[in-house]
Amino acid sequence: MDYATMNDDLRLGEQTSLVDKAETDLLDFFQDRQYKIGDVIPKEVELATQLGVSRTVVREALQRLRMRGMVDTKKKRGTVITNPDLLSLLEKTMYPGILDDETLRDIFELRMVLEIGMGDLLFERITQRDIDELYAIVANEPTNTEETLFNAEQEILFHGKLYEITGNRTLKRFQRMLLPAFEYVQQSGLLKKQVQRKKFVSHRGLVDVLQHGTPETFRNAMRNHFENHFQRLF
Protein backbone atom coordinates (compact mmCIF):
# COMPACT_ATOMS: atom_id res chain seq x y z
CA MET A 1 0.00 0.00 0.00
CA ASP A 2 1.80 3.03 -1.20
CA TYR A 3 0.18 5.91 0.58
CA ALA A 4 2.58 8.37 -0.96
CA THR A 5 1.01 8.04 -4.34
CA MET A 6 -2.48 8.51 -3.00
CA ASN A 7 -4.00 11.88 -3.45
CA ASP A 8 -4.02 14.07 -0.42
CA ASP A 9 -7.69 14.81 -0.52
CA LEU A 10 -8.87 11.25 -0.22
CA ARG A 11 -6.60 9.81 2.38
CA LEU A 12 -9.17 9.23 5.07
CA GLY A 13 -11.54 6.39 4.41
CA GLU A 14 -9.85 4.41 1.70
CA GLN A 15 -12.26 5.68 -0.92
CA THR A 16 -11.35 4.57 -4.32
CA SER A 17 -13.43 6.36 -6.88
CA LEU A 18 -14.08 10.03 -7.31
CA VAL A 19 -17.77 9.31 -7.28
CA ASP A 20 -17.50 7.86 -3.79
CA LYS A 21 -15.73 10.96 -2.66
CA ALA A 22 -18.17 13.25 -4.42
CA GLU A 23 -21.05 11.44 -2.78
CA THR A 24 -19.86 12.06 0.75
CA ASP A 25 -18.70 15.53 -0.19
CA LEU A 26 -22.19 16.34 -1.33
CA LEU A 27 -23.71 15.08 1.90
CA ASP A 28 -21.23 17.08 3.92
CA PHE A 29 -21.97 20.06 1.74
CA PHE A 30 -25.67 19.72 2.49
CA GLN A 31 -25.05 19.36 6.17
CA ASP A 32 -22.78 22.38 6.26
CA ARG A 33 -25.41 24.55 4.72
CA GLN A 34 -28.13 23.10 6.94
CA TYR A 35 -30.29 22.23 3.99
CA LYS A 36 -33.81 21.32 4.98
CA ILE A 37 -36.29 19.24 3.07
CA GLY A 38 -37.50 21.09 0.04
CA ASP A 39 -34.45 23.28 -0.36
CA VAL A 40 -32.95 23.40 -3.82
CA ILE A 41 -29.28 22.68 -4.20
CA PRO A 42 -26.95 24.36 -6.70
CA LYS A 43 -26.92 23.30 -10.31
CA GLU A 44 -24.87 20.36 -11.43
CA VAL A 45 -22.29 22.49 -13.13
CA GLU A 46 -21.82 24.63 -10.06
CA LEU A 47 -21.45 21.59 -7.87
CA ALA A 48 -18.94 20.25 -10.35
CA THR A 49 -16.74 23.31 -10.09
CA GLN A 50 -17.28 23.47 -6.34
CA LEU A 51 -16.08 19.92 -5.85
CA GLY A 52 -13.45 20.22 -8.50
CA VAL A 53 -14.70 17.34 -10.60
CA SER A 54 -16.50 16.93 -13.86
CA ARG A 55 -20.23 17.07 -14.23
CA THR A 56 -20.23 13.36 -15.02
CA VAL A 57 -18.95 12.53 -11.56
CA VAL A 58 -21.40 14.86 -9.90
CA ARG A 59 -24.24 13.30 -11.82
CA GLU A 60 -23.27 9.77 -10.88
CA ALA A 61 -23.00 10.80 -7.26
CA LEU A 62 -26.36 12.53 -7.43
CA GLN A 63 -27.73 9.45 -9.10
CA ARG A 64 -26.97 7.52 -5.97
CA LEU A 65 -28.63 10.03 -3.69
CA ARG A 66 -31.52 10.20 -6.08
CA MET A 67 -32.15 6.48 -5.96
CA ARG A 68 -32.00 6.52 -2.20
CA GLY A 69 -34.70 9.13 -2.17
CA MET A 70 -32.48 11.76 -0.62
CA VAL A 71 -32.92 14.19 -3.49
CA ASP A 72 -35.44 14.64 -6.23
CA THR A 73 -34.80 16.49 -9.47
CA LYS A 74 -37.11 18.06 -11.99
CA LYS A 75 -36.24 19.39 -15.36
CA LYS A 76 -35.84 23.05 -14.87
CA ARG A 77 -36.45 23.42 -11.19
CA GLY A 78 -33.20 21.71 -10.35
CA THR A 79 -32.49 19.26 -7.58
CA VAL A 80 -34.18 19.49 -4.20
CA ILE A 81 -33.59 17.78 -0.89
CA THR A 82 -36.29 15.24 -0.09
CA ASN A 83 -37.15 12.98 2.76
CA PRO A 84 -35.15 9.85 2.17
CA ASP A 85 -37.17 6.73 1.90
CA LEU A 86 -35.18 4.25 3.88
CA LEU A 87 -36.84 1.10 2.78
CA SER A 88 -37.91 1.48 -0.80
CA LEU A 89 -34.52 0.59 -2.13
CA LEU A 90 -34.11 -2.23 0.31
CA GLU A 91 -37.24 -3.72 -1.15
CA LYS A 92 -35.70 -3.60 -4.59
CA THR A 93 -32.63 -5.46 -3.45
CA MET A 94 -34.74 -7.98 -1.58
CA TYR A 95 -34.87 -10.69 -4.19
CA PRO A 96 -34.87 -13.68 -1.86
CA GLY A 97 -33.31 -15.75 -4.58
CA ILE A 98 -30.04 -13.91 -4.48
CA LEU A 99 -29.66 -13.53 -0.73
CA ASP A 100 -27.31 -15.94 0.91
CA ASP A 101 -28.62 -18.50 3.35
CA GLU A 102 -27.34 -16.81 6.46
CA THR A 103 -29.10 -13.56 5.67
CA LEU A 104 -32.30 -15.39 4.88
CA ARG A 105 -32.13 -17.18 8.18
CA ASP A 106 -31.43 -13.89 9.91
CA ILE A 107 -34.52 -12.39 8.38
CA PHE A 108 -36.56 -15.35 9.47
CA GLU A 109 -35.52 -14.71 13.05
CA LEU A 110 -35.84 -10.98 12.72
CA ARG A 111 -39.48 -11.10 11.92
CA MET A 112 -40.28 -13.09 15.02
CA VAL A 113 -38.18 -10.82 17.18
CA LEU A 114 -40.12 -7.85 15.89
CA GLU A 115 -43.55 -9.30 16.46
CA ILE A 116 -42.77 -10.53 19.92
CA GLY A 117 -41.28 -7.21 20.89
CA MET A 118 -44.03 -4.99 19.58
CA GLY A 119 -46.41 -5.74 22.42
CA ASP A 120 -46.12 -2.41 24.15
CA LEU A 121 -46.65 -0.43 20.98
CA LEU A 122 -49.75 -2.45 20.23
CA PHE A 123 -51.37 -1.98 23.61
CA GLU A 124 -50.59 1.69 23.64
CA ARG A 125 -52.23 2.39 20.33
CA ILE A 126 -54.81 -0.26 19.63
CA THR A 127 -58.44 0.77 19.46
CA GLN A 128 -61.59 -1.24 19.85
CA ARG A 129 -62.17 -0.90 16.16
CA ASP A 130 -58.82 -2.50 15.47
CA ILE A 131 -59.75 -5.41 17.67
CA ASP A 132 -63.04 -5.78 15.86
CA GLU A 133 -61.23 -5.81 12.55
CA LEU A 134 -58.87 -8.48 13.80
CA TYR A 135 -61.78 -10.60 14.93
CA ALA A 136 -63.30 -10.18 11.51
CA ILE A 137 -60.10 -11.37 9.91
CA VAL A 138 -59.75 -14.48 12.02
CA ALA A 139 -63.44 -15.25 11.63
CA ASN A 140 -62.65 -16.51 8.15
CA GLU A 141 -59.93 -18.80 9.34
CA PRO A 142 -60.56 -22.50 9.61
CA THR A 143 -61.33 -23.14 13.23
CA ASN A 144 -59.55 -26.44 13.51
CA THR A 145 -56.02 -25.34 14.18
CA GLU A 146 -54.70 -28.77 13.50
CA GLU A 147 -52.61 -28.86 10.38
CA THR A 148 -53.41 -25.34 9.30
CA LEU A 149 -51.52 -25.39 6.08
CA PHE A 150 -49.66 -22.12 6.02
CA ASN A 151 -52.00 -19.71 4.28
CA ALA A 152 -49.88 -16.90 2.95
CA GLU A 153 -52.77 -14.60 2.22
CA GLN A 154 -54.25 -14.99 5.65
CA GLU A 155 -50.88 -14.56 7.30
CA ILE A 156 -50.26 -11.27 5.55
CA LEU A 157 -53.71 -10.06 6.40
CA PHE A 158 -53.48 -10.78 10.09
CA HIS A 159 -49.90 -9.95 10.86
CA GLY A 160 -49.98 -6.99 8.52
CA LYS A 161 -52.83 -5.59 10.52
CA LEU A 162 -50.76 -5.94 13.67
CA TYR A 163 -47.91 -3.99 12.18
CA GLU A 164 -50.35 -1.36 11.10
CA ILE A 165 -51.73 -1.00 14.60
CA THR A 166 -48.32 -0.18 15.99
CA GLY A 167 -48.60 3.13 14.18
CA ASN A 168 -44.97 2.72 13.25
CA ARG A 169 -44.76 3.12 9.51
CA THR A 170 -41.14 2.12 9.34
CA LEU A 171 -42.00 -1.07 11.12
CA LYS A 172 -44.90 -1.69 8.80
CA ARG A 173 -42.70 -1.35 5.79
CA PHE A 174 -40.22 -3.72 7.28
CA GLN A 175 -42.90 -6.29 7.29
CA ARG A 176 -43.68 -5.87 3.63
CA MET A 177 -40.02 -6.33 3.01
CA LEU A 178 -39.34 -9.24 5.30
CA LEU A 179 -42.38 -11.33 4.59
CA PRO A 180 -41.42 -12.59 1.15
CA ALA A 181 -38.09 -13.73 2.48
CA PHE A 182 -39.84 -15.31 5.42
CA GLU A 183 -42.08 -17.37 3.19
CA TYR A 184 -39.17 -18.26 1.00
CA VAL A 185 -37.29 -19.66 3.97
CA GLN A 186 -40.23 -21.72 5.04
CA GLN A 187 -40.38 -23.51 1.74
CA SER A 188 -36.72 -23.90 0.99
CA GLY A 189 -34.97 -26.66 2.84
CA LEU A 190 -33.09 -24.19 4.92
CA LEU A 191 -34.60 -25.21 8.23
CA LYS A 192 -35.11 -28.47 10.02
CA LYS A 193 -38.09 -30.53 9.15
CA GLN A 194 -41.26 -29.89 11.02
CA VAL A 195 -40.53 -31.59 14.30
CA GLN A 196 -43.89 -32.05 15.84
CA ARG A 197 -46.94 -29.91 15.70
CA LYS A 198 -47.58 -28.93 19.24
CA LYS A 199 -50.51 -26.91 20.29
CA PHE A 200 -49.86 -23.25 19.90
CA VAL A 201 -51.68 -19.99 20.25
CA SER A 202 -53.78 -19.30 17.19
CA HIS A 203 -54.48 -15.97 15.55
CA ARG A 204 -57.75 -15.88 17.37
CA GLY A 205 -55.97 -16.51 20.61
CA LEU A 206 -53.74 -13.54 19.95
CA VAL A 207 -56.70 -11.28 19.41
CA ASP A 208 -58.19 -12.46 22.68
CA VAL A 209 -54.98 -11.47 24.40
CA LEU A 210 -55.06 -8.08 22.75
CA GLN A 211 -58.59 -7.64 24.03
CA HIS A 212 -58.14 -8.78 27.59
CA GLY A 213 -54.42 -9.13 28.23
CA THR A 214 -51.31 -7.04 28.73
CA PRO A 215 -48.15 -6.38 26.74
CA GLU A 216 -46.48 -9.05 28.77
CA THR A 217 -49.06 -11.72 28.14
CA PHE A 218 -49.09 -10.74 24.48
CA ARG A 219 -45.37 -11.26 24.15
CA ASN A 220 -45.67 -14.70 25.63
CA ALA A 221 -48.62 -15.53 23.43
CA MET A 222 -46.82 -14.40 20.31
CA ARG A 223 -43.76 -16.36 21.33
CA ASN A 224 -45.96 -19.39 21.63
CA HIS A 225 -47.61 -18.63 18.33
CA PHE A 226 -44.20 -18.98 16.71
CA GLU A 227 -43.39 -22.15 18.60
CA ASN A 228 -43.19 -24.32 15.52
CA HIS A 229 -40.91 -21.87 13.78
CA PHE A 230 -38.62 -21.73 16.76
CA GLN A 231 -38.48 -25.49 16.93
CA ARG A 232 -37.40 -25.69 13.34
CA LEU A 233 -34.79 -23.05 14.02
CA PHE A 234 -33.01 -24.37 17.05
Added chain:
Amino acid sequence: MDYATMNDDLRLGEQTSLVDKAETDLLDFFQDRQYKIGDVIPKEVELATQLGVSRTVVREALQRLRMRGMVDTKKKRGTVITNPDLLSLLEKTMYPGILDDETLRDIFELRMVLEIGMGDLLFERITQRDIDELYAIVANEPTNTEETLFNAEQEILFHGKLYEITGNRTLKRFQRMLLPAFEYVQQSGLLKKQVQRKKFVSHRGLVDVLQHGTPETFRNAMRNHFENHFQRLF
Protein backbone atom coordinates in the same frame (compact mmCIF):
# COMPACT_ATOMS: atom_id res chain seq x y z
CA MET B 1 -31.73 9.01 -32.25
CA ASP B 2 -34.18 6.22 -32.14
CA TYR B 3 -37.47 7.76 -31.18
CA ALA B 4 -39.30 4.50 -31.55
CA THR B 5 -37.60 2.92 -28.59
CA MET B 6 -38.12 6.02 -26.52
CA ASN B 7 -41.86 5.69 -26.80
CA ASP B 8 -41.68 2.02 -26.02
CA ASP B 9 -41.66 2.44 -22.28
CA LEU B 10 -44.60 4.75 -21.83
CA ARG B 11 -46.26 2.59 -19.27
CA LEU B 12 -48.76 4.11 -16.91
CA GLY B 13 -47.32 7.59 -16.92
CA GLU B 14 -44.49 6.88 -14.58
CA GLN B 15 -41.53 9.14 -14.52
CA THR B 16 -39.32 6.91 -16.54
CA SER B 17 -35.91 8.25 -17.18
CA LEU B 18 -33.80 6.16 -19.44
CA VAL B 19 -31.63 5.31 -16.49
CA ASP B 20 -34.59 3.84 -14.64
CA LYS B 21 -35.38 1.74 -17.63
CA ALA B 22 -31.80 0.72 -18.14
CA GLU B 23 -31.55 -0.35 -14.54
CA THR B 24 -34.39 -2.82 -14.73
CA ASP B 25 -33.31 -3.84 -18.21
CA LEU B 26 -29.93 -4.74 -16.85
CA LEU B 27 -31.42 -6.84 -14.06
CA ASP B 28 -33.65 -8.62 -16.53
CA PHE B 29 -30.67 -9.13 -18.77
CA PHE B 30 -28.74 -10.75 -15.94
CA GLN B 31 -31.65 -12.93 -15.03
CA ASP B 32 -32.14 -14.04 -18.62
CA ARG B 33 -28.58 -15.15 -18.88
CA GLN B 34 -28.69 -16.84 -15.49
CA TYR B 35 -25.66 -14.95 -14.27
CA LYS B 36 -24.27 -16.34 -11.05
CA ILE B 37 -22.15 -14.59 -8.48
CA GLY B 38 -18.70 -13.99 -9.84
CA ASP B 39 -19.69 -13.96 -13.49
CA VAL B 40 -18.44 -11.06 -15.52
CA ILE B 41 -20.93 -9.08 -17.55
CA PRO B 42 -20.29 -7.50 -20.94
CA LYS B 43 -18.39 -4.28 -21.28
CA GLU B 44 -20.15 -0.98 -20.85
CA VAL B 45 -20.04 -0.17 -24.54
CA GLU B 46 -21.55 -3.51 -25.44
CA LEU B 47 -24.30 -3.09 -22.90
CA ALA B 48 -24.92 0.35 -24.30
CA THR B 49 -25.48 -0.95 -27.79
CA GLN B 50 -27.45 -3.92 -26.47
CA LEU B 51 -29.88 -1.71 -24.57
CA GLY B 52 -29.90 0.90 -27.27
CA VAL B 53 -28.78 3.75 -25.05
CA SER B 54 -25.63 5.71 -24.57
CA ARG B 55 -22.79 4.63 -22.40
CA THR B 56 -23.61 7.47 -20.03
CA VAL B 57 -26.96 5.94 -19.22
CA VAL B 58 -25.49 2.50 -18.78
CA ARG B 59 -22.90 3.87 -16.42
CA GLU B 60 -25.45 5.68 -14.29
CA ALA B 61 -27.56 2.56 -14.12
CA LEU B 62 -24.57 0.44 -13.23
CA GLN B 63 -23.69 3.02 -10.63
CA ARG B 64 -26.93 2.23 -8.88
CA LEU B 65 -26.38 -1.50 -8.92
CA ARG B 66 -22.82 -0.95 -7.82
CA MET B 67 -23.84 0.99 -4.76
CA ARG B 68 -26.39 -1.64 -3.85
CA GLY B 69 -23.60 -4.15 -3.88
CA MET B 70 -25.11 -6.11 -6.72
CA VAL B 71 -22.09 -5.69 -8.98
CA ASP B 72 -18.47 -4.87 -8.42
CA THR B 73 -16.15 -3.49 -11.04
CA LYS B 74 -12.41 -3.50 -11.34
CA LYS B 75 -10.38 -1.61 -13.81
CA LYS B 76 -9.52 -4.12 -16.44
CA ARG B 77 -11.42 -7.14 -15.32
CA GLY B 78 -14.72 -5.51 -16.03
CA THR B 79 -17.90 -5.72 -13.98
CA VAL B 80 -18.82 -8.83 -12.05
CA ILE B 81 -21.96 -9.95 -10.25
CA THR B 82 -21.62 -9.92 -6.48
CA ASN B 83 -23.67 -10.80 -3.46
CA PRO B 84 -25.77 -7.77 -2.59
CA ASP B 85 -25.24 -6.27 0.80
CA LEU B 86 -28.63 -5.29 2.10
CA LEU B 87 -27.69 -2.94 4.83
CA SER B 88 -24.61 -1.11 3.69
CA LEU B 89 -26.60 1.39 1.73
CA LEU B 90 -29.17 1.81 4.46
CA GLU B 91 -26.35 2.85 6.72
CA LYS B 92 -25.33 5.51 4.29
CA THR B 93 -28.83 6.88 4.06
CA MET B 94 -29.05 7.03 7.82
CA TYR B 95 -28.10 10.67 8.18
CA PRO B 96 -30.22 11.52 11.21
CA GLY B 97 -30.11 15.18 10.25
CA ILE B 98 -32.25 14.75 7.19
CA LEU B 99 -34.66 12.10 8.38
CA ASP B 100 -38.05 13.46 9.21
CA ASP B 101 -39.35 13.39 12.75
CA GLU B 102 -41.75 10.53 12.22
CA THR B 103 -39.09 8.23 10.88
CA LEU B 104 -36.75 9.15 13.68
CA ARG B 105 -39.42 8.38 16.20
CA ASP B 106 -40.11 5.11 14.42
CA ILE B 107 -36.49 4.15 14.73
CA PHE B 108 -36.49 5.04 18.38
CA GLU B 109 -39.33 2.62 18.92
CA LEU B 110 -37.88 0.03 16.61
CA ARG B 111 -34.76 -0.38 18.65
CA MET B 112 -36.70 -1.10 21.80
CA VAL B 113 -38.95 -3.54 20.02
CA LEU B 114 -35.92 -5.43 18.79
CA GLU B 115 -34.19 -5.68 22.12
CA ILE B 116 -37.31 -6.74 23.98
CA GLY B 117 -38.08 -9.35 21.37
CA MET B 118 -34.65 -10.88 21.11
CA GLY B 119 -34.92 -12.78 24.38
CA ASP B 120 -35.33 -16.21 22.87
CA LEU B 121 -32.38 -15.82 20.54
CA LEU B 122 -30.23 -14.73 23.45
CA PHE B 123 -31.08 -17.64 25.69
CA GLU B 124 -30.64 -20.10 22.88
CA ARG B 125 -27.15 -18.96 22.01
CA ILE B 126 -25.59 -17.32 25.01
CA THR B 127 -22.58 -18.96 26.61
CA GLN B 128 -21.12 -18.60 30.06
CA ARG B 129 -18.25 -16.69 28.56
CA ASP B 130 -20.70 -14.17 27.12
CA ILE B 131 -22.22 -13.70 30.53
CA ASP B 132 -18.80 -13.22 32.05
CA GLU B 133 -18.01 -10.61 29.43
CA LEU B 134 -21.24 -8.81 30.17
CA TYR B 135 -20.46 -8.79 33.86
CA ALA B 136 -17.07 -7.35 33.03
CA ILE B 137 -18.69 -4.59 31.03
CA VAL B 138 -21.16 -3.58 33.71
CA ALA B 139 -18.46 -3.82 36.36
CA ASN B 140 -17.18 -0.51 35.11
CA GLU B 141 -20.55 1.18 35.38
CA PRO B 142 -21.28 3.48 38.28
CA THR B 143 -23.19 1.40 40.75
CA ASN B 144 -25.60 4.05 41.83
CA THR B 145 -28.24 3.81 39.18
CA GLU B 146 -29.68 7.11 40.22
CA GLU B 147 -29.21 9.74 37.55
CA THR B 148 -26.93 7.68 35.38
CA LEU B 149 -26.29 10.28 32.77
CA PHE B 150 -26.70 8.49 29.49
CA ASN B 151 -23.26 7.19 28.66
CA ALA B 152 -23.18 6.58 24.95
CA GLU B 153 -20.00 4.59 24.97
CA GLN B 154 -21.21 2.29 27.70
CA GLU B 155 -24.56 1.89 26.03
CA ILE B 156 -23.00 0.78 22.79
CA LEU B 157 -20.69 -1.59 24.58
CA PHE B 158 -23.41 -3.32 26.54
CA HIS B 159 -26.25 -3.42 24.08
CA GLY B 160 -23.89 -4.10 21.21
CA LYS B 161 -22.72 -7.19 23.02
CA LEU B 162 -26.30 -8.33 23.35
CA TYR B 163 -26.87 -8.03 19.62
CA GLU B 164 -23.69 -9.94 19.05
CA ILE B 165 -24.82 -12.78 21.27
CA THR B 166 -27.94 -13.30 19.20
CA GLY B 167 -25.68 -14.63 16.47
CA ASN B 168 -27.83 -12.77 13.99
CA ARG B 169 -25.52 -10.65 11.91
CA THR B 170 -28.31 -8.82 10.17
CA LEU B 171 -29.69 -7.85 13.53
CA LYS B 172 -26.30 -6.75 14.71
CA ARG B 173 -25.92 -4.52 11.72
CA PHE B 174 -29.30 -3.05 12.34
CA GLN B 175 -28.04 -1.92 15.68
CA ARG B 176 -25.05 -0.15 14.23
CA MET B 177 -27.46 1.57 11.93
CA LEU B 178 -30.17 2.46 14.39
CA LEU B 179 -28.07 3.57 17.30
CA PRO B 180 -26.96 6.94 15.92
CA ALA B 181 -30.54 7.85 15.16
CA PHE B 182 -31.54 6.67 18.60
CA GLU B 183 -29.06 8.93 20.32
CA TYR B 184 -30.04 11.77 18.06
CA VAL B 185 -33.66 11.45 19.10
CA GLN B 186 -32.76 11.44 22.74
CA GLN B 187 -31.04 14.77 22.47
CA SER B 188 -33.35 16.55 20.07
CA GLY B 189 -36.53 17.90 21.60
CA LEU B 190 -38.54 15.30 19.79
CA LEU B 191 -39.81 13.52 22.86
CA LYS B 192 -41.47 14.63 26.04
CA LYS B 193 -39.31 15.86 28.82
CA GLN B 194 -38.03 13.31 31.27
CA VAL B 195 -41.12 12.70 33.33
CA GLN B 196 -39.81 11.17 36.45
CA ARG B 197 -36.96 8.85 36.96
CA LYS B 198 -38.46 5.73 38.35
CA LYS B 199 -36.42 2.80 39.38
CA PHE B 200 -35.67 0.58 36.48
CA VAL B 201 -33.69 -2.53 35.73
CA SER B 202 -30.04 -1.68 35.25
CA HIS B 203 -27.60 -3.28 32.89
CA ARG B 204 -26.36 -5.37 35.72
CA GLY B 205 -29.88 -6.47 36.45
CA LEU B 206 -30.25 -7.60 32.84
CA VAL B 207 -27.14 -9.72 33.08
CA ASP B 208 -28.47 -11.32 36.22
CA VAL B 209 -31.59 -12.24 34.33
CA LEU B 210 -29.55 -13.71 31.50
CA GLN B 211 -27.70 -15.80 34.04
CA HIS B 212 -30.60 -17.05 36.05
CA GLY B 213 -33.79 -16.20 34.22
CA THR B 214 -35.77 -17.18 31.14
CA PRO B 215 -36.59 -15.54 27.82
CA GLU B 216 -39.84 -14.42 29.34
CA THR B 217 -38.30 -12.77 32.39
CA PHE B 218 -35.70 -11.21 30.15
CA ARG B 219 -38.32 -9.59 27.96
CA ASN B 220 -39.97 -8.09 30.99
CA ALA B 221 -36.68 -6.93 32.39
CA MET B 222 -35.68 -5.29 29.14
CA ARG B 223 -39.09 -3.66 28.89
CA ASN B 224 -38.52 -2.26 32.33
CA HIS B 225 -35.02 -1.19 31.43
CA PHE B 226 -36.55 1.02 28.76
CA GLU B 227 -39.19 2.37 31.10
CA ASN B 228 -37.97 5.93 30.96
CA HIS B 229 -37.86 5.88 27.19
CA PHE B 230 -41.37 4.53 26.99
CA GLN B 231 -42.60 7.20 29.36
CA ARG B 232 -41.16 9.89 27.18
CA LEU B 233 -42.75 8.27 24.16
CA PHE B 234 -46.32 7.83 25.22
Added chain:
DNA sequence: AAAGGTATTATGTATGATTTAATACTTCAA
Protein backbone atom coordinates in the same frame (compact mmCIF):
# COMPACT_ATOMS: atom_id res chain seq x y z
C1' DA C 1 -55.18 41.87 -18.32
C1' DA C 2 -55.44 37.44 -20.37
C1' DA C 3 -53.95 34.37 -23.97
C1' DG C 4 -50.43 32.57 -26.45
C1' DG C 5 -45.93 32.33 -28.26
C1' DT C 6 -40.83 32.63 -27.48
C1' DA C 7 -36.57 32.60 -24.84
C1' DT C 8 -34.23 30.80 -21.15
C1' DT C 9 -32.67 27.41 -18.03
C1' DA C 10 -31.25 23.10 -15.74
C1' DT C 11 -31.49 18.43 -16.23
C1' DG C 12 -31.23 14.42 -19.51
C1' DT C 13 -28.73 12.13 -23.11
C1' DA C 14 -25.15 11.32 -26.48
C1' DT C 15 -20.43 11.13 -28.11
C1' DG C 16 -15.55 11.19 -28.27
C1' DA C 17 -11.17 12.00 -26.06
C1' DT C 18 -8.06 11.22 -22.33
C1' DT C 19 -6.40 9.08 -18.03
C1' DT C 20 -5.71 5.23 -15.01
C1' DA C 21 -4.90 0.72 -13.29
C1' DA C 22 -5.01 -4.03 -13.93
C1' DT C 23 -3.88 -7.82 -16.85
C1' DA C 24 -1.52 -10.08 -20.63
C1' DC C 25 2.42 -10.28 -23.32
C1' DT C 26 7.18 -9.92 -24.62
C1' DT C 27 11.91 -9.63 -23.98
C1' DC C 28 16.27 -10.47 -22.12
C1' DA C 29 19.41 -12.07 -18.81
C1' DA C 30 20.96 -15.53 -15.12
Added chain:
DNA sequence: TTGAAGTATTAAATCATACATAATACCTTT
Protein backbone atom coordinates in the same frame (compact mmCIF):
# COMPACT_ATOMS: atom_id res chain seq x y z
C1' DT D 1 13.95 -22.92 -17.87
C1' DT D 2 13.02 -19.56 -15.04
C1' DG D 3 11.98 -15.13 -13.77
C1' DA D 4 12.29 -10.45 -13.53
C1' DA D 5 11.58 -6.25 -15.91
C1' DG D 6 9.52 -3.71 -19.17
C1' DT D 7 5.78 -2.98 -22.78
C1' DA D 8 1.22 -3.36 -24.78
C1' DT D 9 -3.46 -3.85 -24.19
C1' DT D 10 -7.81 -3.52 -22.23
C1' DA D 11 -11.85 -1.66 -19.88
C1' DA D 12 -13.23 1.26 -16.59
C1' DA D 13 -12.82 6.18 -14.77
C1' DT D 14 -12.92 10.73 -15.79
C1' DC D 15 -13.35 14.80 -18.56
C1' DA D 16 -15.18 17.96 -22.00
C1' DT D 17 -18.58 19.29 -25.17
C1' DA D 18 -22.70 19.32 -27.71
C1' DC D 19 -27.44 18.69 -28.24
C1' DA D 20 -32.37 17.35 -26.60
C1' DT D 21 -36.08 17.94 -23.53
C1' DA D 22 -39.26 19.94 -20.55
C1' DA D 23 -40.41 23.33 -17.31
C1' DT D 24 -40.36 28.04 -16.17
C1' DA D 25 -40.10 32.95 -17.06
C1' DC D 26 -40.51 36.59 -20.10
C1' DC D 27 -42.63 39.04 -23.67
C1' DT D 28 -45.84 40.15 -27.24
C1' DT D 29 -50.36 40.78 -29.01
C1' DT D 30 -55.09 41.46 -28.67
